[in-house]
Amino acid sequence: MVTRAEAGAAVAGAAVVALLSAAFALYGPPLDAVLERAFSLCKAHSIKDMENTLQLVRNIIPPLSSTKHKGQDGRIGVVGGCQEYTGAPYFAAISALKVGADLSHVFCTNAAAPVIKAYSPELIVHPVLDSPGAAHEVEKWLPRLHALVVGPGLGRDDALLENVKGILEASKARDIPVVIDADGLWLVAQQPALIQGYRKAVLTPNHMEFSRLYDAVFRGPVDSDDRHGSVLRLSQALGNVTVVQKGEHDILSDGQQVLVCSQEGSSRRCGGQGDLLSGSLGVLVHWALLAGPEKTNGGISDLKLTIWGPKIEMRVKARAQGSCSPRTVQPSPGGCVRRLLPHQAVLPEARSLHHHLRHDRRGGDRLQQAL
Numbered sequence: 519m520v521t522r523a524e525a526g527a528a529v530a531g532a533a534v535v536a537l538l539s540a541a542f543a544l545y546g547p548p549l550d551a552v553l554e555r556a557f558s559l560c561k562a563h564s565i566k567d568m569e570n571t572l573q574l575v576r577n578i579i580p581p582l583s584s585t586k587h588k589g590q591d592g593r594i595g596v597v598g599g600c601q602e603y604t605g606a607p608y609f610a611a612i613s614a615l616k617v618g619a620d621l622s623h624v625f626c627t628n629a630a631a632p633v634i635k636a637y638s639p640e641l642i643v644h645p646v647l648d649s650p651g652a653a654h655e656v657e658k659w660l661p662r663l664h665a666l667v668v669g670p671g672l673g674r675d676d677a678l679l680e681n682v683k684g685i686l687e688a689s690k691a692r693d694i695p696v697v698i699d700a701d702g703l704w705l706v707a708q709q710p711a712l713i714q715g716y717r718k719a720v721l722t723p724n725h726m727e728f729s730r731l732y733d734a735v736f737r738g739p740v741d742s743d744d745r746h747g748s749v750l751r752l753s754q755a756l757g758n759v760t761v762v763q764k765g766e767h768d769i770l771s772d773g774q775q776v777l778v779c780s781q782e783g784s785s786r787r788c789g790g791q792g793d794l795l796s797g798s799l800g801v802l803v804h805w806a807l808l809a810g811p812e813k814t815n816g817g818i819s820d821l822k823l824t825i826w827g828p829k830i831e832m833r834v835k836a837r838a839q840g841s842c843s844p845r846t847v848q849p850s851p852g853g854c855v856r857r858l859l860p861h862q863a864v865l866p867e868a869r870s871l872h873h874h875l876r877h878d879r880r881g882g883d884r885l886q887q888a889l
């Protein structure tokens with residue numbers, strides 16, 4: 519059983535990998551040798567293999583400072599939340615805050631707003647997504663947002679999807695990075711041209727969403743014998759947007775290279791884990807862009823690496839909590855048995871990871887030694 523300290527370290531290490539995936543598609547140059555070694559297609563890598571990447575992660579994480587103003591380190595917007603789904607946008611928005619964003623907004627339907635507002639006073643919830651002027655209402659906020667996460671809990675109502683189409687157009691016009699997940703990917707599968715060639719888009723499909731998107735673009739099934747090639751081809755066909763196919767092994771490509779994260783994860787397959795990832799990515803992508811190539815050994819800072827962190831974070835933490843699968847349950851202090859959902863395990867860790875990597879610049883080294 520991994521101890522909490524080890525899990526914390528591993529989570530931080532995971533974030534190392536995650537954050538380093540930042541700006542994959544933005545600066546374009548091929549990955550640095552360090553990353554190649556850490557993420558080659560073949561073997562699983564211990565976090566130790568990513569020692570150098572740890573330093574790159576620290577470079578990307580904006581230091582805390584009394585000279586900063588509220589929101590400077592991240593103002594993230596989540597577009598999603600409808601009658602059926604209020605948890606997904608909450609998980610995405612609160613994850614962005616726990617990882618380190620300063621402000622987190624949710625743009626959802628009128629019916630979902632009071633529910634999501636009730637979950638947390640930390641979220642700024644706008645009940646606009648099903649209003650006639652939804653795209654205009656969200657567009658008013660875009661100048662004050664650093665990144666958008668589009669799709670968690672969006673649902674598939676045509677009128678809502680039409681509003682989100684306008685929001686995506688407005689975001690691209692302002693060069694705002696967008697993470698597209700869940701039913702945002704349902705929309706993209708219907709209209710791939712919406713994000714064609716938009717290098718600041720990161721798509722995070724699960725197995726089903728990837729199959730749908732692949733079929734929509736290639737009019738045929740995914741080649742299950744060549745999943746790496748399928749992810750590479752889909753990214754290329756969409757104009758080198760960053761594609762992250764979530765699964766037992768996460769496969770990421772910008773149409774130039776393919777990275778595989780084979781860090782063992784939680785075997786729980788409960789709803790919400792992808793939402794945590796997309797929300798975390800929203801702030802990490804912003805930090806990566808803020809850091810720029812000079813902070814990450816020249817062009818290493820790629821969206822590719824940013825994607826890894828939240829995912830490995832969840833995987834490693836959930837495994838450490840022993841809450842991975844129905845077969846292993848988490849005995850709680852009172853002796854009764856309860857099953858910790860991965861997101862219950864991950865959110866606190868995401869916060870402490872953020873603390874380590876921001877408050878204590880040596881945090882990464884210490885965590886590294888613990889691994």
Ligand SMILES: NC(=O)C1=CN([C@@H]2O[C@H](COP(=O)(O)OP(=O)(O)OC[C@H]3O[C@@H](n4cnc5c(N)ncnc54)[C@H](O)[C@@H]3O)[C@@H](O)[C@H]2O)[C@@H](O)CC1
Pocket residue numbers: 602603604605606607669670671672673700701724725726727789790792793
């Ligand atoms: N608490 C909440 O509010 C949640 C809301 N969610 C929202 O629900 C909406 C739909 O998301 P879903 O992920 O359910 O929809 P998907 O269209 O991705 O999946 C549909 C169904 O496919 C099946 N499936 C998944 N992976 C599979 C695999 N590898 N092989 C075979 N079958 C597989 C599952 O039964 C799944 O329910 C999204 O907007 C999402 O954000 C989910 O994120 C879960 C949590």
Ligand SMILES: Nc1ncnc2c1ncn2[C@@H]1O[C@H](COP(=O)(O)OP(=O)(O)OP(=O)(O)O)[C@@H](O)[C@H]1O
Pocket residue numbers: 700723724725764765766767768782783784785787788789790791792793794795828829830832833
């Ligand atoms: N079979 C698996 N084994 C281990 N980890 C997995 C497996 N499938 C997915 N994961 C990991 O779980 C996380 C969420 O992936 P998942 O496929 O559950 O997303 P999702 O279906 O979008 O979740 P959500 O319910 O939030 O929509 C990802 O980081 C992924 O790497």
Ligand SMILES: [Mg+2]
Pocket residue numbers: 699700724792793
């Ligand atoms: Mg999902």
